[in-house]
Every structure is written in structure tokens, then in C-alpha cells.
Amino acid sequence: MLVEIKGVTKTYQSGDAQVNALDNASLNIEEGDFTVLVGPSGSGKTTMLNHIGCLDRPTSGDVIWEGQNIETLNDDSLSALRAARIGFIFQSFHLVPVLTALENVMLAWQLSGEPGDIEKARQLLVDVDLADHADRKPNQLSGGQQQRVAIARALIKDPKLVIADEPTANLDSATGEKILSLMRKLNEERGTTFLFSTHDERVMSHAKKVYTLVDGVVQVGDA
Ligand SMILES: Nc1ncnc2c1ncn2[C@@H]1O[C@H](COP(=O)(O)OP(=O)(O)OP(=O)(O)O)[C@@H](O)[C@H]1O
Numbered sequence: 001m002l003v004e005i006k007g008v009t010k011t012y013q014s015g016d017a018q019v020n021a022l023d024n025a026s027l028n029i030e031e032g033d034f035t036v037l038v039g040p041s042g043s044g045k046t047t048m049l050n051h052i053g054c055l056d057r058p059t060s061g062d063v064i065w066e067g068q069n070i071e072t073l074n075d076d077s078l079s080a081l082r083a084a085r086i087g088f089i090f091q092s093f094h095l096v097p098v099l100t101a102l103e104n105v106m107l108a109w110q111l112s113g114e115p116g117d118i119e120k121a122r123q124l125l126v127d128v129d130l131a132d133h134a135d136r137k138p139n140q141l142s143g144g145q146q147q148r149v150a151i152a153r154a155l156i157k158d159p160k161l162v163i164a165d166e167p168t169a170n171l172d173s174a175t176g177e178k179i180l181s182l183m184r185k186l187n188e189e190r191g192t193t194f195l196f197s198t199h200d201e202r203v204m205s206h207a208k209k210v211y212t213l214v215d216g217v218v219q220v221g222d223a
């Protein structure tokens with residue numbers, strides 16, 4: 001098992017009230033999965049992705065990554081796990097505006113102090129159909145092109161798991177479809193595990209597994 005979420009509750013204080021963003025939620029991510037999380041706004045999707053991606057820690061319950069309870073890891077070890085194992089694609093891309101597409105893809109290495117492999121970065125830009133745009137900065141790229149740079153960046157270190165929060169939310173349907181096909185291809189050819197949250201029916205149709213969240217509780221459904 002890649003990631004086990006076992007009875008996780010995440011409680012946020014909001015003024016005087018407490019909100020359980022996750023309420024005794026459990027799910028598993030297996031290697032090779034192509035899993036989609038759906039559910040209404042506020043149901044806990046982003047909170048769940050943040051826990052699976054080790055960006056946050058539960059109030060109670062367990063997050064187990066490749067057999068290791070993250071409770072036993074300090075923040076530095078958790079950062080190291082993220083850097084080595086997980087690629088994130090955020091809804092707003094989080095590209096660095098002063099860097100070119102190629103430099104943004106290389107950034108994951110620079111952040112962990114590794115020299116990096118520029119030929120691999122160029123090849124990934126070819127894979128996401130951006131070979132001719134490697135030297136452009138984000139403000140010279142369309143939303144779909146920026147999204148594809150973010151995907152290349154998420155993939156550059158061969159992560160075990162790619163996590164994407166609403167990956168098609170800012171894309172027109174043709175671009176969204178192209179990006180989903182690319183991810184599905186990487187899933188099939190390289191065995192990279194993908195986990196998305198979405199409101200988008202088209203994303204759900206690509207899923208191998210669908211989990212529905214309702215008020216922080218996980219319900220299991222078939223794709
Ligand atoms: N930092 C926070 N402080 C207080 N409450 C929070 C915080 N983050 C999330 N929440 C609350 O937790 C619940 C779940 O939020 P979450 O962002 O996980 O939902 P979501 O399913 O991703 O929604 P959306 O589809 O709108 O992105 C919501 O009620 C939200 O208001």
C-alpha cells in the first residue's frame with residue numbers, strides 16, 4: 001500500500017465553532033491507482049489531499065506512507081518524504097514568474113540542492129507538448145500551457161504519487177482532455193500513481209477509483 005488514511009479527523013477552529021474538515025475518514029491509495037476525489041464544495045477534498053501529500057497532520061487518526069506512520073517523522077523528514085516521493089499540481093499552478101518554463105521544471109531539483117538533469121527537463125516539456133515554449137516565462141503562456149509546465153515540474157523527479165487539486169478547473173475542455181490523456185498515459189506506461197480532486201465529470205470518467213466526500217466522511221464508489 002502506498003498511502004493509508006486510517007480514521008483521520010481534522011478539526012479546524014473557526015471563531016467559536018469547530019469544523020471537522022475530515023471526520024473519521026479512511027481510504028487507501030495503492031500503487032498504480034488513478035483515483036479521483038469528488039464531493040461538494042467544503043466537503044474536505046483539499047484537506048484530504050493535503051493529508052495524503054503530507055502537507056498537514058491529522059488532529060487524530062493515522063496517515064501511513066509506505067508502511068511508515070508520519071506521526072513518527074519530524075517536519076524535516078516529512079519535507080524530505082514529500083520532495084522524494086510526491087509531485088504536486090496546485091490549482092493556481094504556483095509557477096515562479098521570473099523563471100522560464102524550463103527553469104520552473106528544473107526548480108524541484110534546485111530546491112533539494114541537486115544538480116538536476118536539463119535533458120530530462122527538456123524531454124518532459126516535449127512530452128507535455130511544450131518543446132517550443134521552454135524559454136518562455138509564465139506570463140507569456142496560456143493557462144493550459146502553464147498547467148502543463150506545472151505537470152512537467154510535478155513529474156521531473158519521478159514521484160511515486162502525483163497529487164492534483166482540481167487539475168482541469170482553469171482549462172478549456174479540449175486542453176483538459178489532452179492533459180488527462182497525458183496523465184493516463186503516464187499512469188499506464190510508467191505506473192505513476194495519480195490522485196485528483198475535481199468537480200469535473202470528464203475527470204471522473206478517466207478514473208479507476210472514485211471516492212466521494214460528504215461533510216468530511218468518505219464514501220466509496222466505482223468509476
Ligand atoms: N484553515 C482552515 N481554517 C478553518 N476552516 C477550514 C480551513 N481549511 C478548511 N476549512 C474548512 O474545512 C472544510 C473543508 O474544506 P476543504 O477546503 O477541504 O473543502 P473542499 O472539498 O476542498 O472544497 P472546494 O471544493 O470548495 O475546494 C470547509 O468547511 C472549510 O471551510
Ligand SMILES: [Mg+2]
Pocket residue numbers: 045046047165
Ligand atoms: Mg478544495
